[in-house]
Amino acid sequence: MHGGFLQLLKKRKELIPLIGIVGCAALGATAASIYFLLTKPDVILNKTRNPEPWETLDPSTPQKLITINQQWKPVxxxxxxxxxTNDLLSSESSY
Structure with a gap:
């Protein structure tokens, strides 16, 4: 399989940049997916451990890539x- 692929690249050298660009794009998409999976609070894998991770965020820290003139005030x-709600849930769990 690989020998045929390398022979094809030797015959058609114009495919080398195309394969390089597509490979870099695939690597970038994979790296971005892993980055968002590990660092962003709105992406969760295990819902049983922490079903609402966005509740524990500090609202004063920006979550977007670029935040311009953000001023947060609690409602x-x-x-x-x-x-x-927290008081009600904690009182129900104590029964």
């Missing part, structure tokens, strides 16, 4: 709902 009503 009081949302914080109250989160606190009440």
């Amino acid at each position: 009081e009503e949302l914080e109250l709902v989160k606190k009440l």
Whole structure:
């Protein structure tokens, strides 16, 4: 198989840049996928360990690649709902 492929490349040298570019693109796509899988909080593999990882994020740190003029202020009503939900869940689990 490889001998035939190398002979084809020797005959048709114009395919070498094309194969190089496609190979680099495939390598870049694979590297980006692995990077996002390991570093981004919205990509999860194991839902049983932490089903909502976005709840533990610090909202003051930017999550995008480029963030321009971002100012984050907590919404009081949302914080109250989160606190009440956590209190309710913790009281239910103690029974």
